[in-house]
Amino acid sequence: EPVERWRVRHPAAHGETLFHLEGLKPGKSYELKVVAVSPGGQVSPPAVVKVKASPALPGALSLGPLDKPDGQAARLLSTEHMKVWAYPGLVKLDPKTGAVMFGDMEQTGTAGGANAVWDGQAVRLFGARGEYVSFQLCIEKIGDEPLADIRVVPQTLRSPDGATIGGEEIELFKNWYAQNRDKQWQPAYCVPIAHGASMAIPDADRKLEGQKLQSLYVDIYIPKDAKPGWYVGSLKVALAIEGGGSEGQTVPVSLRVFDFVLPDRLSFWPELNAYRVPADAHDYYRLAHQHRCVLNCWRWAPELKGSGKDIKVVWDRYDRGAGPLLTGEVFKDNRRAGVPVPCMYLPFEDSWPMPLTKETYNYQGYWPTKGDDVKHLVENSLKAPYIGDALSRAYKDAFLAVQKQFMEHFKEKGYNQTEMQCFYGGKKTHRTNYGSNMWWTTDEPYHWEDWLALQFFCRLWTEGRGQADPLRWAARGDISRPQWQDRVLEGVVDTVYFGTGAFNSPAMNRRCRILAHETGLKLMAYGSASPDNESNTRTLVWLVNAWMREANGVLPWQTLGGARALDTNDTGVGGNALLVPGKRFGLPVVGDMRLKAMRDGQQLVEYMVLLAERKNLRREQIEAMVQKAVQFTAGVRPGAGADNADALRFSTLKAWQISQLRLRLAELIAK
Numbered sequence: 001e002p003v004e005r006w007r008v009r010h011p012a013a014h015g016e017t018l019f020h021l022e023g024l025k026p027g028k029s030y031e032l033k034v035v036a037v038s039p040g041g042q043v044s045p046p047a048v049v050k051v052k053a054s055p056a057l058p059g060a061l062s063l064g065p066l067d068k069p070d071g072q073a074a075r076l077l078s079t080e081h082m083k084v085w086a087y088p089g090l091v092k093l094d095p096k097t098g099a100v101m102f103g104d105m106e107q108t109g110t111a112g113g114a115n116a117v118w119d120g121q122a123v124r125l126f127g128a129r130g131e132y133v134s135f136q137l138c139i140e141k142i143g144d145e146p147l148a149d150i151r152v153v154p155q156t157l158r159s160p161d162g163a164t165i166g167g168e169e170i171e172l173f174k175n176w177y178a179q180n181r182d183k184q185w186q187p188a189y190c191v192p193i194a195h196g197a198s199m200a201i202p203d204a205d206r207k208l209e210g211q212k213l214q215s216l217y218v219d220i221y222i223p224k225d226a227k228p229g230w231y232v233g234s235l236k237v238a239l240a241i242e243g244g245g246s247e248g249q250t251v252p253v254s255l256r257v258f259d260f261v262l263p264d265r266l267s268f269w270p271e272l273n274a275y276r277v278p279a280d281a282h283d284y285y286r287l288a289h290q291h292r293c294v295l296n297c298w299r300w301a302p303e304l305k306g307s308g309k310d311i312k313v314v315w316d317r318y319d320r321g322a323g324p325l326l327t328g329e330v331f332k333d334n335r336r337a338g339v340p341v342p343c344m345y346l347p348f349e350d351s352w353p354m355p356l357t358k359e360t361y362n363y364q365g366y367w368p369t370k371g372d373d374v375k376h377l378v379e380n381s382l383k384a385p386y387i388g389d390a391l392s393r394a395y396k397d398a399f400l401a402v403q404k405q406f407m408e409h410f411k412e413k414g415y416n417q418t419e420m421q422c423f424y425g426g427k428k429t430h431r432t433n434y435g436s437n438m439w440w441t442t443d444e445p446y447h448w449e450d451w452l453a454l455q456f457f458c459r460l461w462t463e464g465r466g467q468a469d470p471l472r473w474a475a476r477g478d479i480s481r482p483q484w485q486d487r488v489l490e491g492v493v494d495t496v497y498f499g500t501g502a503f504n505s506p507a508m509n510r511r512c513r514i515l516a517h518e519t520g521l522k523l524m525a526y527g528s529a530s531p532d533n534e535s536n537t538r539t540l541v542w543l544v545n546a547w548m549r550e551a552n553g554v555l556p557w558q559t560l561g562g563a564r565a566l567d568t569n570d571t572g573v574g575g576n577a578l579l580v581p582g583k584r585f586g587l588p589v590v591g592d593m594r595l596k597a598m599r600d601g602q603q604l605v606e607y608m609v610l611l612a613e614r615k616n617l618r619r620e621q622i623e624a625m626v627q628k629a630v631q632f633t634a635g636v637r638p639g640a641g642a643d644n645a646d647a648l649r650f651s652t653l654k655a656w657q658i659s660q661l662r663l664r665l666a667e668l669i670a671k
């Protein structure tokens with residue numbers, strides 16, 4: 001039977017033409033007939049070859065059945081005026097009713113029974129060295145009177161042989177409530193607070209009418225030199241009573257430390273895309289870094305003097321801003337101290353380093369601006385010369401001169417640990433929508449001239465870099481329609497971020513995998529974190545699903561919010577408001593709870609990477625093992641197109657399923 005045409009590569013210009021045929025029955029013998037077709041349509045006699053499909057991969061290890069918490073075993077810790085109990089990270093409780101909001105806990109109504117971290121007697125956690133483990137602490141007021149002075153103080157965790165994990169490794173965050181897009185009040189932003197800081201219910205700053213409970217996010221960092229084994233400690237919760245009295249509860253905490261270490265250098269990137277460099281940028285980068293995420297802001301650009309081949313880069317401003325990110329100096333006090341950002345945009349774009357003008361771009365038709373009719377864009381598509389012919393020698397010389405100066409300067413400064421990405425993210429319609437000086441849709445290319453433009457810029461970059469390391473000087477493309485990519489970027493692109501159109505079906509997953517295998521490109525995935533009115537566990541599922549589909553990272557397309565996000569979360573932002581100004585709290589920046597979901601997903605991927613390395617397993621085998629234990633699905637929002645970066649949707653996992661999955665993986669790694 002004929003092999004589908006898309007599965008057969010076009011002949012290579014030189015040498016062998018290699019391609020993969022997937023979907024064959026393992027170990028079965030096949031007879032293949034291959035014919036060559038000339039440009040004029042002449043067909044050669046078939047060449048016949050007998051082959052045998054590769055054998056099936058051996059079955060992976062078994063995770064066994066996952067153990068659901070016993071809902072009958074739980075009790076709450078109560079005093080006269082408050083109840084205290086713990087529940088898993090990522091879960092959102094209604095601050096007025098205590099109800100589980102998005103179906104990601106065992107309980108369907110109000111919480112309080114046994115769960116993934118709380119058995120009614122103690123908080124029970126586990127993790128690897130170099131990992132953050134978390135839970136949330138709920139303080140619920142009894143009666144109608146406000147609670148004016150609540151304080152939480154973590155105690156040192158101790159092992160039977162005297163080893164300790166000190167209080168400085170335990171970080172407290174007050175959950176700040178905001179309204180999601182459905183106008184529901186929910187915990188949204190994690191505001192760091194000192195041990196023993198005073199809190200109130202209702203929160204005097206939030207002024208939420210009817211607030212019944214206040215939750216805290218508790219992060220425990222397991223030092224890389226911690227001794228494996230069990231540790232026990234507690235959190236002291238104290239309430240000052242009007243008139244001078246007090247009452248309190250002790251929340252026991254036990255922690256099991258496994259004998260393996262998560263790497264400081266990420267095996268999988270949760271990359272936070274941003275279209276601007278915010279004020280207090282280094283603080284934003286530090287917060288992302290602390291959560292095992294990678295902030296990538298468009299863009300850090302040096303000053304320029306001159307034009308054409310004589311253009312000169314002035315580095316002072318660039319070295320002050322981007323330099324400490326590239327050396328890791330800005331992260332010297334973080335958990336992964338001194339590890340630089342693994343990727344960063346280069347500043348090249350349509351009008352940088354040389355602007356597009358009628359002198360540098362030989363298109364003599366009308367140049368529309370903001371508000372003009374799109375017919376002028378169509379006219380350009382029909383009449384403009386090929387981009388490689390239309391751009392002037394001075395434009396190309398400036399590009400190559402600045403490229404060379406970047407490489408020389410980075411070598412001189414020792415900026416050698418970051419993938420610097422030459423990315424052309426233009427949209428032709430931005431010219432009439434926003435007044436941007438660009439002529440091609442090189443971000444998610446659509447029309448043929450867009451593909452040719454992306455090909456031109458990537459080729460200009462790769463040819464200009466010569467023998468420089470492509471892992472450090474990468475040509476990047478963002479593609480939403482991989483089925484149209486074919487060979488147009490072959491040999492000129494190094495890293496490709498595939499979007500909704502690439503991960504919306506098994507066929508598209510396969511297409512991207514084949515492109516990666518046959519051309520050597522690094523496969524990444526872009527999309528969106530879970531919307532603010534869904535479970536945070538869906539963000540974690542996105543990361544795990546992407547890794548299983550051969551991706552080496554995920555990128556939410558927009559992650560910065562403004563100050564109003566503290567009241568309305570994602571509403572009005574476009575994308576996800578994961579990092580927002582924290583001046584309301586006297587801080588430069590605060591993070592949304594989904595930042596912790598990104599971190600937890602990254603750590604879970606590290607578990608799978610470690611298991612694959614130690615047991616010599618492939619991603620397909622890990623996927624089969626995981627999906628047998630816990631099923632999750634991916635789909636697309638109804639009505640969404642290939643260019644809708646926020647269109648992918650993932651199933652919700654229960655918190656206990658995530659916990660049990662982590663536990664079983666950890667036990668296999670530690671064997």
